[in-house]
Amino acid sequence: MTTHSTAYLDNPVLDTDSYKASHWLQYPPGTDATFFYVESRGGTYESTVFFGLQAILKSQLGRIVTHAHVDEARDFFAAHGEPFNEDGWRRIVDVHGGRLPVRIRAVPEGHVVPTHQALVTIESTDPEAYWLPSYLETLLLRLWYPVTVSTISWQARRTILHYLEKTSDDTAGQIPFKLHDFGARGVSSAESAGLGGMAHLVNFMGTDTVSGVLAARAFYGEPMAGYSIPAAEHSTITSWGREHEVDAYRNMLRRFAKPGSLVAVVSDSYDIYHAIGEHWGKTLRDDVIASGATVVIRPDSGDPVEVVHRCVSLLNDAFGSTVNAKGYRVLNHVRVIQGDGVNPGSIRAILERLSAAGYSADNLAFGMGGALLQKLTRDTQKFALKCSAARIDGEWRDVWKDPVTDQGKMSKRGRMTLVRHREYGSYRTVALPDGAVSLPADQLEHGWEEAMVTVWENGELLSDWSFADVRQRAASGR
Template identity: 30%
Template sequence: MNGLLLTDGYKTGHHQQYPKGTEEVYSNWTPRSNKYASKGCDKIVSFGQQYVFQWLHDYFNDNFFSRPKEQVCKEIKEELSMYLGTDYDVTHYEKLHDLQYLPIKVKSLPEGVEVPVRVPMVTVVNTEKEFYWITNFLETILSTMLWQPMTSASIALRYKRIFKSWALLTDKENVSFIDFQGHDFSMRGMGGLQSAVSSGMGHATVFLGSDTLPVISSLRKYYNAEGFVVGSVNATEHSVMCAGTKDDEIGTFRQLMQTYPTGILSVVSDTWDLWKVLTVYLPELKEEVLARDGKLVIRPDSGDPVDIICGESRVLGGNSAKDKGVVELLWDIFGGTVNAQGFKVLDTHIGAIYGDSITTERAENICQRLHDKGFATTNVVLGIGSFTYQYNTRDTFGFAMKATSVVVNGERREIFKDPITDDGVKKSAKGLIKVDMLNNEYVLLDQVSPEQENEGALQVIYENGHFVNPVSLQEIRDRIDQNL
């Protein structure tokens, strides 16, 4: 696709609509509200800028600048003339092709830091006067690509904080387990490959467990990830269990353990009857499970996650399997240890994972109810899927890219929006902006001078086709962990 089509249709006429003599358009990308976000998501993780601008840079080079000007501009002229019902003038696109780079300067807050609502994370401004139109021409592609990695990283961090708080209460000697306690199961339910990758990279800034394989190569490409990036385990799916037949499900378990005599093996266990697996098959397989050099992980996949994992009864010793739930039933069979804090930790040969319809609220409830029954919350891994990561939009954190300053005939104009019919969420900053650190928190200063705008926490990451101040995945993870 021609790079000049990566925008909203109405952008194609905006170069003619700015005041005559416009020389500069300065815009910022800001999370404006968290009213649609999950409880506890009070700040937003800065992440994805390097990925998005590298992708955009490569796309324009491959699909615009490197192609013959006559061909690429002829294509766009024909398309837009039909689209708009007029003879579309592509002179401004021809001049951009002659330039051979995107004439913009991009500044960003460091990736991996948390940012309060209404504090800008990115600014974009044109660097050549005749390309004043390019700043907000890029708004659409930047918006569609930036909101999801930031949103998913922020939600992942909320999960990790839940896990950490409960691990400190119930199993503080094993707090490092939380790096793997939230596992990305989301790829199949995301809105396409790019959505799965951008969200999955956001998850991977926080957690080390993921089944979204494309994030590995993407993090190597865009964030210089080296060595181990994310990991997973050998695991079954329902087709495997069904192929083994319902009448011999215990035989399927035996075959799987023989196939994988060592390491972690996750087996989906509710293809037919989860409670039969837990009360009939596993007691019979107990010695074989304990003889393995590794952990067998039981994976329920249906029902209410909280009740399935923790049981419908709030106290130990319920009358039925449903009362007890997965973790208590596994304890009854395999036992384990009681740690120094007085909480039960399952034998190292057995564990549980649940990955259907998990939310931050359900994760909190699972941890609470395990705690109340006397179990360490580290007894379970939660698969975080599209029920968490796809049920979001740009409005989850109110992201928007808005112009706040223009230069017309050499005169700077501080501009802003503040719709009288809005509740204040859409009110923008005004003029040039600066982000400073005050009392260990990022704050916005607007209506600053050009000299002040050059200072502060926003640092140049891309200018006129060149990248500066690159960041690695490890640096991002370190920043996130420092504030966990």
Template identity: 30%
Template sequence: MKQTNPMLLIDFYKAVHAEMLPKGITKSVSYFTPRMSRVKRWNEVVMFGLQGFIKEYLVDYFNEYFFFEHRNKAIGTYKTVMDAALGEGAYGLQKIEDLYDLGYLPIEIKALPEGTLVPMHVPMFSIENTHKDFAWLPQALESLISAEMWHPMIAATVGHTYRQIVNKFYEMTCDDNTVKARALGAFDFRGEECLQSAVKAGAGWCLSFLNTATVPTIPYLERNYNCDCTKEPVAFGSPSTEHSVACSNYAIDGDEETLIKRLLTEIYPNTSFSAVLDSYDYWNVVENILPKLKNEIMNHNGCFLVRGDSGDCVDVVTRTVFKLWEEFGGTTNSKGYKVLDPHIKAIYGDSITVQRCEQIYDILEKNGFAASNVALGVGSFSFQCIEEDGVLKPFTRDTFSSCIKATYCEIDGKPYPIFKNPKDGGFKKSQRGLCHVYTGSDGKLTFKDGYTSENLPMNNLLETVFRDGKLVKEQSLQEIRRVLNEGEF
């Protein structure tokens, strides 16, 4: 959508609501809230993506394609589209002209820190106007904010879910210095809805793990989350073959032996790498070819990751570990679990759901092997869907029923708590008035509503991050990782 006038990044009905609001309205406050979870495994969602959205849209995008645009073009483009689609007289143009003349977004956003685990029903951030003439603006931005915010939050929650699984099994079976953040990698780029989705999913994943195949995630995080890949671990990739490499070499030699030997001794003699080995007969490679290359593998200055890519992933990756142990051996760690020789390891990068991840680690543990003997890759399925009780549940905005609802306004100087409470609406009931978010006696986030600007408690955990066109409070990637992972990444 680059180069589209940002005032057009709306549902059509947003173009007419300013004229419908009560006369004399000078203030409107709305809250972004996860209202319910449709996933049994989740009762909290990771707060993430707001800072990136603010920088890319509320600052850069609005400036470049609206406020810094020539007035005739900025106003004319909006008018042309609305005249054609809604009809002249069906909407008001003056509000757009007034906003352009003001020269900035008269908006304040107050938010929880990114990386916070937020329970259902607790507001994650608020949005309100700072200028009395633009009470229509907070809800006018709803469509854009909702469209941009739900996916990075779910991606971050997906990553956190896998990290919890890793934490459990690594703490049980691995030495304490084993790096948990390198246990899994994201292989989802090609299966995401679009480039933007892939980048933001990768960013959410990188709150919990370092490994990703999505290269543009790094510049996105550097632009928006105060990090530098040359000075700190932002994200890591790894050299790996693909089937085109294996098949083209096989066409010449009739087996994988020559390619594997060349990778070990000529191409990557001092670098760890993975090789996909199931183009034809995976178990022939594992059981017959790898033993022939044992000297090359053991003399390789790095780790050779043996990758299957078809069949039952749970069986393939665990059985690979057992086969590699028989041939290459290893050591027993401080917790009594077997660890493969550091020159070789098993990897599986396809079909690793949260359930299969748990199954793999559980099988390894029950057979006396550390979880670190395998590297696992999470594909696009796990970023877009989860299976529960035999039912596939695709992720959408409604996974957490994330919404922005107006709950407070001021009209002719008087405060009015407003709310919705559908008779048959259930979870669609909104907050009422201003909200105070705080930590309850059980250590969990909670809130109370019903306040006005005159009696809202001062120690609100929703703190100003954006005001009048400027980001006023920033978090770094490192800080967000610490928040989510309780200080340990």
């Protein structure tokens, strides 16, 4: 039997776009250094949660280049129709031991940074490898994906927090498990599930994306970043047959409902309103109460706003509720999780309808799949990596573009860093003096501090953030 794997992707020299192979010949004569930066040029949200660079550095940029890699790349590009900088790559192997001579500075992960600010800078550290930062664009700009997922998740958290603060007595206890990641099957690859699932876990602790939990362990040292509960799917309910639907639900209680536990049961296989009103609300009502568990009913079809409201109302009729200190009803013994049609807009609409009807956000959790991990692109937050400076004949020159047809694509110029105001948490991208890696203390305005640190230099990871660090920064919102 032939076993196929991703070994064909293991050559770091080939982890680029085809046209990059010719770019070392295109810079002006006398170029011996280049400086690039990454930013979100706007997009759906006005701020982004910076996350995922560390995973990319550890898994991709840390790969050691060998002469065998160079041989393969030389042969590939010769057949592919592109020139190839064989001497440049041989030098990286012979002089640098296969480690890439670049310096990468970035915002500590988890910070929430407004758009139009530099998030990452990349510069060459070997005059003979001035072309390398551009060559790495393809690999490094994939950072857009975990940043955008984490941003969407964080924005959803803001919305849910708003309604919890309005309607709940236990905002801090409720928020970690209010948005559950259902997205693993809807993404393009296992790697996407890992990066995206991990990015969601920056903001929440509920997930069914195993890859995301494993990624947080591998790249951020977090032993268990997310949690799940036993839950039914349609096959485990419908295999009992429609006439034995109530027996399928009874089996879920028998198997999983213990004092203090949670169990989720999809209940819309046939008629969710009948399932709640008759099966859960009458036949199994006493069993639910006696179990000591919280049973979470999952609708999975229909208009989310209307269906959730009606399900909560029917559960209130059957199990009753308690009015909390803020005057909102909290269901007894049961909850609802909505995992169909969930996106940032529907989350707000559902919670607005529930709160207007007098129900606390405690009653509801969300599951989000494609809209969390897949329904996004690099243009969602308009991510770009651009050259802003080049050293030519010993002098640094500003490099930028300013297309008359799209002012939104005008790029920044010069070597730069990011500064942050200690008190207000605001950010500014500012120029660096020639030759300086960071902004000297005497050039920082009062109240401002460097917001970037060197995370990678010449093949070595210099900053290794824990997942707890990242979560704390994101939760602070600045």
